[in-house]
Amino acid sequence: MYINSEASKYILNKIIKQKKINFKKYNLNKYKKEIQKLKKDYKFISKKNFFNSKYKYYFFWEIIRAKYSLKELTLKKRNQKRKSDKVNIEFSIFGKILGYNPSLLSMLIFEKEFKLLIKTQKFFEEIQEGCELENIKTKIKLNVIQSISKGELEIITPLCPDYEHVSLGMGLYKYTFNKLNDGLGLIGKRLSKIIVNFHNILSRHKIKFKHYLYYGDFESYSDAIQKRLNISEDEFIKRLEKSSIKMKKKNK
Structure with a gap:
């Protein structure tokens, strides 16, 4: 375009x-x-x-x-x-x-x-303001509009595992990857703050939607990552499952 x-x-x-x-x-x-x-x-x-x-x-x-x-x-x-x-x-x-x-x-x-x-500009302005997002790219807007026109919007949000992280100030964080916890995680915490408002905006505009949240990491089975975290593959998966359960309970 x-x-x-x-x-x-x-x-x-x-x-x-x-x-x-x-x-x-x-x-x-x-x-x-x-x-x-x-x-x-x-x-x-x-x-x-x-x-x-x-x-x-x-x-x-x-x-x-x-x-x-x-x-x-x-x-x-x-x-x-x-x-x-x-x-x-x-x-x-x-x-x-x-x-x-x-x-x-x-x-x-x-x-x-x-x-x-x-x-549809008003709708996207509400999303940006209500969810504290930066400017939504035109290509993404068109993809969203196309999905809505088909009857239902399917949203998939990948969530990083609850890796240890430190604050750099000014709202910025850095992963240390020294430890894996079983909480919501950095991205999960941010999502929890805006997800209700996000869903309310979609509902207010009478948009049918399904929102899927998935914890995972494409490097989760890396021997180097597991060695650094000092956990096994099975333990890694268990902690992700606990994070998923906590996220589900928090956002019922």
Whole structure:
């Protein structure tokens, strides 16, 4: 869902000049149909002279304004001396949702995906704020939306074993791996603080979900790890089972 600005400029300039487009140049073959339609529409509109503007990409901006139901376009002049006659279009809504400003071609091609992200933005903002999460990546948002659209959201949370850890300050911790306890563990404790709120947000938005919590470590059967912890494989598993039972009791 990303087309870089260089590729965007190349395609839009070819459309404006009605020149042949080399789709392989920027690996855009899969968007050939959408781009060819843009080219056809531009040819039709330019002949009718519907948009009489000194701004080069104004036609495409107007399409975006119509597609996303924006009341008006906010134009901002560039600061560069050589580009004093050029302007930038400001779409703060996209920067806020995606974490970056998408190219013009991206907004034209991925209309369906962007509209879906705009519609669900409030939900993801609640998740981030209520669960003290950092900015949720666009790819993850789309995966969540896709799962919800299928009827039920399945969430799998891997939990690290209750390894000994020390505080580094500022909310940061470091595992020492010198000892394995049978408590909730560092990640488990953090999850316990937010899981009720997380589930409440999902329920409030009437989202059906199942949340699976699994303790484990891909290195749990490493001889080096077991030697360092001074426990056997069987004892390692028993302590994980105890951690699982405690987590289940705490979050009934």
